[in-house]
Amino acid sequence: MLEKRYDFKTREKHWQDFWRENDIYKFDANAKDKYMIDTPPPTISGNIHLGHVFSYTQIDVIARHERMLNKSVFFPFGYDDNGLPTERYVQKEKKVRMSDMSRSDFISLCIDTTRKMKDVYEDIFSSAGCSADFKNAYSSISPRTQEISQRSFIELYKAGEVERRNSATLWCPECRTAIAQSEIDTVEMDSTMNYLNFSIKDSDEKLQIATTRPELLCACVCVFVHPEDEKRAHLVGKKAITPIYNVEVPIIANPDVDREKGTGAVMCCTFGDEADAKWQKEFDLPILEGIGYNGRITDLAGEFAGMKATEARSAIVAKLEELGVLYDKKPITHAVSTHERCGTAIEIAVRPQWFIKLLEHKDEIYKAGESVKWYPEHTQKRFLNWVDGLKWDWCISRQRLYGIPFPVWYCADCGATIIADENNLPVDPSKTMPNKPCPHCHGTNFVPENDVMDTWATSSLTPQICTDLLTNKGLDDSYIPMDLRPNAHDNIRVWDFYTIAKSLLHFKKLPWRDVMISGWGLSATGTKLSKSKSNGGTLGPHEAYEKYSADVTRYWASNASLGKDVFIQDEEFNNGFKLMQKLWNASRFVLSFLEGYKLTPNTEPEHLEPMDIWILECYKSTYKKFMSYMDKYEMGLALNELEQLFWNFCDNYIEIAKNRLYKPEIYGEPAKESAQYAAGCVLLGMLKLFSIYMPHVTEEIYQDYFAEIEGQKSIHTSGYLELTPENTSQTLAYGNKVCDIVSQVRGYKSQNNLSMKDEISKVTILGLYCTVESFVKDCANDIKAVCSIKELEFEKGQQEEVKIEK
């Protein structure tokens, strides 16, 4: 017998322990029917918030659903505790600077800090009832992961897909590292357009140049004008002289120049932006490093050397004004590329870097993007659009400390690249040296590669890293393609993209069959929740669990259309709370009539009352719709269907059936048993469907009666209840007519200020109801009882009508 009140505060914890102790979610690698999820490993870079709970709950709902379809579900868990985000977090949290510490001290501080954070993360997710396997969680910095990641590097190196080049790279002067195209944000910034006069060699003419980056004047290597620019055609081939530095630079015709922009003449500096980088290559221009790796102006700038770029900018503008070269300034706003991690405007720097070749595989990646199934469907376009716009190979080297090292040394004598032996991975080249002399010059002095790999070079291997937990085979494709990659829309161009790229490079196979793209949980005002900032008053995970319960928090998270952002609003939580209470009360009521009754869900009793058949058909119809939504990962829409059935069950069916349950002496024992069967079955079926959203309360109810009936340890491994379909549509329509009639009598009572139990002396049902006459007539007892009608008559007539006489 269920308690009067459901005490979620103690029961949720109880069931979480129960599931853990009984290994309910254990994956069986030998199972025939498996479902494999490439779970996103959360980045350890700050406090976890409801936005995370939002995403992981949606994944968990899918995992639970597949489990209820009797599949063995591989739902691994991992932590992305590697690389730049973690470094930044640790420095901030521990108030240290990486540059002040030794590499090994800093790394052990990172490992220590992330270990503590992992416990916090696991607690938040398992308290939400997440059924992932936290016990065997992988880490993106563990030796095993390092081994897999380094092996991937070596394989691709041997295949010629990765190479070291000294070429222009996107550079963050704040983090002092190369970054990849996917790590760039674009931010609108205020700036000033400065108009300068360059003089022309052997001429009195002036060439007007507009620039937002006068600090790069020292790195100016040429001036471009448009080939069809008549006014300036005569200047092509002459030399312009840069102000302040008085350096002669060629004036070159270039069709890329936009004649409407600025003055129509461009100074090209190596490098001010990506266009400069492109032009440098095209015209084979010299490379002058105006800004150093630290973001400061170099010696090229003479008196300005050592200044930060922004300081230098104003100093140089002042100087230009003083020289009378600056003839105009206009404030503008323009888009600036910034590093997503720190917001600093990126520069372009030349330095030897490791690249994975992507540009030459664009077509294959594009086609793979077409083959993967994206849910919702339109997210595919976002992926394809990104692949279309790809401009850089993937720079995977980072000039940082905390990451997976390259398994690479350089021969000190001949400069040859020495790749580590695949049997000796993982390797830290700064600690270990090659075990053989240089194959080229037989030298024995080596310089380690001190850069570390981009975190995505490793994260892109999660299908291998997580299935390695099963196979111990490392870089292996036995489980590829997996069934599902779930993540939010911000990761389409990053994690999804890189994973597909690597899977193609290594295995020529898709990493997974489906991608489910979820939205974000946003604050009540629609702002993005942030790990590093507090989100002023926004509900936190534990607050939510305590105030509303984990089940209700999950209800909020999963009650959204796929891919849509959802606000954290009390109303939604309140709805979930009401649902949970209602589920409890309705179950308590139904179960109170099942004591001593042995429910046999798959064997119907000989006699079934019409409205019992009706509710069973309602269930079957909902079940079908529910499944078709879940096939598309539309868990929110599936939930809506289910809720509709549930409220219909409560408000109409239970009210109708309760009289037969209470008074078998009036309505007969078979009519009671019919109701016991129908109510029991439909409740059981609904509980199972609800269990993927609200695993705790449904387990509590299930354990009270159904667990024994079904001989199951837990509702979550009990499988859905599928009842054989019948003549659904007619029965549904007929039953709905009965509900109509009941509703009209209820309306009459409402309008006449009557209580629902007040008796109505006579009701006549006329007309159109004749088409369903026998069904409705067979429900006469139910109708009379639920509406307290003394006399009920049926008459043929033209119009459908319910006549009520008080």
Add this chain to the structure above:
RNA sequence: GGGAGCUUAGCUCAGUUGGUAGAGCAUCUGCCUUACAAGCAGAGGGUCACAGGUUCGAGUCCUGUAGCUCCCACCA
């Protein structure tokens, strides 16, 4: 500038092949009814952003317009 999504009741959103506009919240009215007052029963409320088109019929399909959001491009 290119791509995607959105625009439906006061609010948050459903609306799967075209066929009489839906839910929850909010508002109003009534009701302690042997599960539930954190409840129940009812009621009001919408030119489905706008303009065209296809169709017997359009929230749904097509074209265009406007506004909002996101991604990409735009850094002289």
